[in-house]
Amino acid sequence: xxxxxxxxxxxxxxxxxxxxxxxxxxxxxxxxxxxxxxxxxxxxxxxxxxxxxxxxxxxxxxxxxxxxxxxxxxxxxxxxxxxxxxxxxxxxxxxxxxxxxxxxxxxxxxxxxxxxxxxxxxxxxxxxxxxxxxxxxxxxxxxxxxxxxxxxxxxxxxxxxxxxxxxxxxxxxxxxxxxxxxxxxxxxxxxxxxxxxxxxxxxxxxxxxxxxxxxxxxxxxxxxxxxxxxxxxxxxxxxxxxxxxxxxxxxxxxxxxxxxxx
Amino acid sequence: xxxxxxxxxxxxxxxxxxxxxxxxxxxxxxxxxxxxxxxxxxxxxxxxxxxxxxxxxxxxxxxxxxxxxxxxxxxxxxxxxxxxxxxxxxxxxxxxxxxxxxxxxxxxxxxxxxxxxxxxxxxxxxxxxxxxxxxxxxxxxxxxxxxxxxxxxxxxxxxxxxxxxxxxxxxxxxxxxxxxxxxxxxxxxxxxxxxxxxxxxxxxxxxxxxxxxxxxxxxxxxxxxxxxxxxxxxxxxxxxxxxxxxxxxxxxxxxxxxxxxxxxxxxxxxxxxxxxxxxxxxxxxxxxxxxxxxxxxxxxxxxxxxx
Numbered sequence: 001x002x003x004x005x006x007x008x009x010x011x012x013x014x015x016x017x018x019x020x021x022x023x024x025x026x027x028x029x030x031x032x033x034x035x036x037x038x039x040x041x042x043x044x045x046x047x048x049x050x051x052x053x054x055x056x057x058x059x060x061x062x063x064x065x066x067x068x069x070x071x072x073x074x075x076x077x078x079x080x081x082x083x084x085x086x087x088x089x090x091x092x093x094x095x096x097x098x099x100x101x102x103x104x105x106x107x108x109x110x111x112x113x114x115x116x117x118x119x120x121x122x123x124x125x126x127x128x129x130x131x132x133x134x135x136x137x138x139x140x141x142x143x144x145x146x147x148x149x150x151x152x153x154x155x156x157x158x159x160x161x162x163x164x165x166x167x168x169x170x171x172x173x174x175x176x177x178x179x180x181x182x183x184x185x186x187x188x189x190x191x192x193x194x195x196x197x198x199x200x201x202x203x204x205x206x207x208x209x210x211x212x213x214x215x216x217x218x219x220x221x222x223x224x225x226x227x228x229x230x231x232x233x234x235x236x237x238x239x240x241x242x243x244x245x246x247x248x249x250x251x252x253x254x255x256x257x258x259x260x261x262x
Numbered sequence: 263x264x265x266x267x268x269x270x271x272x273x274x275x276x277x278x279x280x281x282x283x284x285x286x287x288x289x290x291x292x293x294x295x296x297x298x299x300x301x302x303x304x305x306x307x308x309x310x311x312x313x314x315x316x317x318x319x320x321x322x323x324x325x326x327x328x329x330x331x332x333x334x335x336x337x338x339x340x341x342x343x344x345x346x347x348x349x350x351x352x353x354x355x356x357x358x359x360x361x362x363x364x365x366x367x368x369x370x371x372x373x374x375x376x377x378x379x380x381x382x383x384x385x386x387x388x389x390x391x392x393x394x395x396x397x398x399x400x401x402x403x404x405x406x407x408x409x410x411x412x413x414x415x416x417x418x419x420x421x422x423x424x425x426x427x428x429x430x431x432x433x434x435x436x437x438x439x440x441x442x443x444x445x446x447x448x449x450x451x452x453x454x455x456x457x458x459x460x461x462x463x464x465x466x467x468x469x470x471x472x473x474x475x476x477x478x479x480x481x482x483x484x485x486x487x488x489x490x491x492x493x494x495x496x497x498x499x500x501x502x503x504x505x506x507x508x509x510x511x512x513x514x515x516x517x518x519x520x521x522x523x524x525x526x527x528x529x530x531x532x533x534x535x536x537x538x539x540x541x542x543x544x545x546x547x548x549x550x551x552x553x554x555x556x557x558x559x560x561x562x563x564x565x566x567x568x569x
Contacts, residue, residue, distance in 0.1 A: 003369040007383045010441060013398045014386065016409045020401060033412050071286075079287035088280035089273040094288070101295045105502055105550060107526050108543040111312075111536050112301030113294065135290025165279060194391035196505045197523075201531060212393040212505075219397060219509065226401045233394035240389045245382060 021231040044231035057214035064129055068192040069185055071133040080143030081169050102137045114201055128202040139184050146180040186247050193240050211236040306540035331541035348521045352500045354436040362440055366448030371455045384445040396509035399438040428518040431511050438506055447492045454488025486565040494557050501550050522546045
């Protein structure tokens with residue numbers, strides 16, 4: 001009962017978004033307000049797609065988030081494998097550097113990173129928002145924990161069978177990390193999908209805009225046409241909600257990895 | 263053994279073995295983390311406006327101003343006012359967030375029909391981007407056509423012009439932030455709750471402990487590791503609030519919702535005072551670092567790790 005009540009309160013803003021997105025411009029300002037639009041219309045959605053490269057923004061967001069996630073998973077799992085299972089000099093010092101870097105807030109590196117990106121000629125390219133995925137300390141940290149728990153015997157067996165380090169990594173270690181990788185996949189995808197500040201600084205070209213940037217621009221153009229803004233917001237949310245509903249199982253298991261007892 | 267004799271050779275070989283795996287990540291660390299951190303420190307000591315070329319030679323001769331930026335920030339009134347606004351946000355946000363996410367964790371820990379649906383529902387705000395979330399809230403809180411004031415009117419309450427009022431703008435941002443974040447922290451606390459051994463409760467019931475007593479004596483103490491995690495992470499994030507402010511009020515009305523990151527963004531990318539913005543960001547880091555250290559050192563006094 002209480003759960004339903006709180007869910008109801010939490011859902012009110014979404015209800016209002018949904019209702020508003022089907023209103024015409026004049027119905028926005030009718031008094032008393034229409035809880036459910038009396039003459040539902042798709043005008044707002046038409047406007048989002050015709051007046052604005054919204055489909056393009058959707059593509060950009062998908063492309064960037066998928067590339068970002070893939071690179072993060074590959075690069076971080078490789079590094080984590082090295083940290084967890086290969087003895088090499090300075091491993092400890094390097095790993096501490098990884099942990100320390102997690103404490104620096106993104107705002108500190110925002111300006112110099114902008115400078116570096118402009119030096120590399122990457123401003124207004126996909127690269128500027130995708131390449132930073134090479135380094136994700138949190139992902140490395142989480143994967144090192146997982147890979148450490150894989151018994152050395154497994155790796156030894158692979159070695160005896162004649163597998164090189166890369167084969168071992170690819171065919172033995174990665175499959176055993178699947179649950180952690182799945183969790184990371186969702187959280188990384190979500191972070192990239194919803195990121196605002198970094199793309200805002202890096203991408204000013206309209207054709208490269210991600211969904212949050214497109215919404216921000218939409219906000220600049222139609223600041224008071226809330227039916228258009230709400231339609232855009234709703235459209236931008238759908239893909240990530242779908243991903244979540246399908247992948248929820250992994251997400252939960254990842255969050256609870258630490259806490260569950262029989 | 264031969265191991266000692268060949269030690270340098272062997273460690274060279276180990277490094278060769280590990281380096282292909284490390285390479286992508288370490289290049290990323292160097293280019294996207296370490297280099298910017300060092301550069302940021304250097305830029306904060308200059309009056310760079312973002313337009314002159316950042317060259318190796320001559321740049322510092324022209325632009326180096328020592329600790330001038332830091333002095334200026336700390337002696338001006340703006341920094342303290344903005345810090346005050348950020349503090350005000352945190353003071354309202356943290357307790358409300360804790361209560362709401364505890365509530366959610368508790369509701370989701372029971373088993374009844376439809377609990378899976380609620381789990382998704384509570385999580386939808388977390389999945390929403392802040393831009394969409396903030397736009398929605400701007401509309402929901404609209405003084406005349408917003409749904410909040412119209413609901414209040416049913417009860418005969420005249421709601422304020424939330425985002426246009428100096429008094430209500432910050433509480434509105436707090437409300438939106440709690441709404442967006444409670445699902446996330448709720449799920450973390452839920453996993454903490456589910457980790458508590460059921461036997462404790464049985465034993466307590468046999469001893470005649472009531473529901474309240476069980477909550478205070480068992481649930482809360484055993485939940486402190488999760489609570490600690492939530493407090494540390496949410497405080498760090500709270501200091502960095504930005505997109506909600508940007509969309510909902512843009513720092514207004516009359517500067518009432520100007521906060522740290524909003525200032526850093528505006529000094530850097532609106533006014534092109536890069537040096538000033540960089541110095542501002544380091545001050546933010548110092549504050550976050552100090553608070554996190556404080557929390558870490560205080561944890562012994564209230565966090566119970568399993569015996």
